[in-house]
Amino acid sequence: MKQIKLKGKDIFDGTRLLGPDKVLILSPDGTVADIVTTAAANGDIQELDGILCPGFVNTHCHLELSHMKGVIAENTGLPAFLTQVMQLRNQPVDDYDALINQAEQAMWEAGVSAVGDICNNTTTLEKKQQGKMYYHSFVECMGVADAGAASRYQYSMEVLKAFRDINNSHHQCSIVPHAPYSVSPTLFRLLAATPHNTPLSIHNQETAAENELYQQKTGDFLQFYAHFGMDSSGIQPTHTNSLEAYLPYFSHNRMLLVHNTFTSIADIQFAQQQPLETWWCLCPNANMYIENRLPNIPLLRAQQCLITLGTDSLASNHHLSIWEEIKTIQQHFPEIPLEEILQWATFNGAKFLGIQDTYGSFHTGAKPGVILINQDSKRII
Ligand SMILES: [Zn+2]
The missing domain is CATH 2.30.40.10 (Urease, subunit C, domain 1)
Known part of the structure; x- marks a missing residue:
């Protein structure tokens, strides 16, 4: 041949x-x-x-939100953005599967070969069975009320089981916490105790309100909980930033911290002292869409963080294209060599997902x- x-x-x-x-x-x-x-x-x-x-390896995507392109206004801040996603994500659409297909095809043509994909349900399972590209499904678990932790965990474990059934050379999966503001202490413990569950991922410090919640339990998330009638009594202020409060639940695993828009040097140094391996995923276009702000990428580089790139979803981005993310980074930080950013977009993502032999x-x-x-x-x- x-x-x-x-x-x-x-x-x-x-x-x-x-x-x-x-x-x-x-x-x-x-x-x-x-x-x-x-x-x-x-x-x-x-x-x-x-x-x-x-x-490319896109380490943070939500393929299941592909029907939400252009639905949510830009620059609202994260709590208002989440309110909209939760209210609008279940609105009926004409052909949900066709929109998922379209999103995957566009991602494929723009060069993405492997995806770390967040799942709250099994709607993308059929797509992943087809095996066009590699997926690691991060089955996301959330629940603010401590009393509901066991049932939330059980629901997500059912979703995980469905995804585990399709595991092969093109698919792997794990169960992961959604975000520090949406997971109660009991639920964090349940997730951390799940055996054979790696790598992990969490939305980290995507908004200033998240640190404020942990520092003093004030700020926009309290209105968010009230709006949805959530019992947030389990979340008590730790007088630290969010990362310092939750990361110690996890040990000897590999964790992708996604967004990091409000991560300080002290947070990075704290993370690097923990027994788990931390990776830092940048989704600059989603950060611009939601918060009109970028993470401190020069700081992450200076601290020698292991960086990967992601697109987030079409609810908070105009494309699922890693090259579009690279262009945004180059625009704001022209001093970063292309060679380095390309490594974030390829080898680093593959290494984080554990697929570097092939991708x-x-x-x-x-x-x-x-x-x-x-x-x-x-x-x-
Ligand atoms: Zn996300």
Whole structure:
């Protein structure tokens, strides 16, 4: 069978840009065979206008919210945004499955090969059975009232069981807490005690109101609880930021902290002293959509945080495109080398999800998909 030989303006291999004189050689099924010099490739090379890059890994998405594109106003702040999502997410739509298909197809064409996908129910299960791309389903559990913790946990474990039934080389899953403001102490303990459950993910410090809640139990979340009649008596102020209050529930696991828009240097240093491995997921377009603010990315870099990228959902983003996230980071932080951001978007995401043998790099034997980046990103293989 004939090998595929691709040459771009440059090749990014998952961690480094290799320069212009390299050719990526793949077997006909897309498995990486080698990267060699142009001379050693021995002809029959397809020349492409852009950077060749392994398929992106989107570590934070909510495919099940794909019917909410353009539904919620921008810049409302997180508590008001969540109120809208909770009120509108169950409104009937014409063809829910078609919207999920469309969202996945657009993500695929823009170069995403693997996704860490949040699930509150089984609506994306059928899509994931098809195995077009790799999914890790993070079955999300929430419940503010301590008294309801056991039943909330049981419901989410049922959802997890359904997803576990489809586990294969294209799918894995775990049960995870939604966010510090939506999970009671008892529920945190139940989640942390779940066996064979890795990696984990949580929405972290996405709004200033979350830290305020833990510092002194005041602020916008109290109105949010009142609006939905939630009993928040189990959430007591710890006089710390949220991260310091909940992270110690978890040990010897791998945790993706998503958003980190209001994370301080003290929070980062606290996280790094914990026994669990922490990864930091940036979703800049969703942060701009909801809070009109970005996380302190230079601080995360300076503290040598392990960074990945995510898109969040179409409820808080105009695209599910990792390249669009990269463009936003470059616009606001032009000093960050593209090579470094591309590693967040590929190898780091794969390593966090535990799929680095197949995804996120062009090492021999991997099958990460190939994308071409110039003004935009486009899937080649
Ligand atoms: Zn999210």
